């Protein structure tokens with residue numbers, strides 16, 4: 001596993017961004033998240049050591065832009081260069097999340113279709129409006145590996161009409177931190193039901209810091225958010 005942040009910084013895009021952990025972490029350090037800048041690891045996948053070997057060893061999953069949005073507007077001029085580095089490293093798997101799937105074609109190589117099957121794209125949604133806005137666009141794109149991330153999940157959402165063989169995984173989670181919006185377990189179970197009916201893999205990634213189960217409200221410590229979701233043992237693997 002490796003990370004690659006060719007740029008840092010982002011802008012809030014929609015409701016799910018309200019308590020963005022990147023903004024929160026940067027605010028504490030007095031860093032302005034709205035300034036998007038290229039980093040010193042811009043060319044990390046093609047950096048080599050003194051023996052001429054790639055520093056990122058073959059076969060790894062590379063989490064791309066997990067400190068920004070890969071499709072953020074400010075990075076448009078840099079993105080085609082990043083795609084070319086991804087093309088070179090076909091021995092790696094790259095994954096990124098985005099709330100800007102409508103911008104996917106900006107900077108995209110003309111021969112993307114069929115030549116970038118080592119890239120996993122996660123379209124992030126948070127409510128019904130964003131699902132109906134983003135998922136039709138996502139479904140129409142020639143991406144080999146597609147996942148839907150519903151995090152933070154802000155309300156009950158019906159995504160059943162978007163679920164078929166085209167979607168490899170649906171990941172659900174709540175919001176973490178102080179004064180966040182609650183996650184109702186009923187919403188999670190409802191997405192799980194939709195996934196099972198469509199035979200799409202489902203992953204309950206984390207509770208919310210405010211979590212509702214059977215009508216009762218719980219305040220969950222940050223360190224328990226993921227482990228409690230695992231304990232629920234409701235993940236589903238496509239049959």
Ligand code: SF4
Pocket residue numbers: 010011012013014016017020021022023067068069099
């Ligand atoms: S798009 Fe992602 S990184 Fe950017 S502000 Fe929203 S949640 Fe944060």
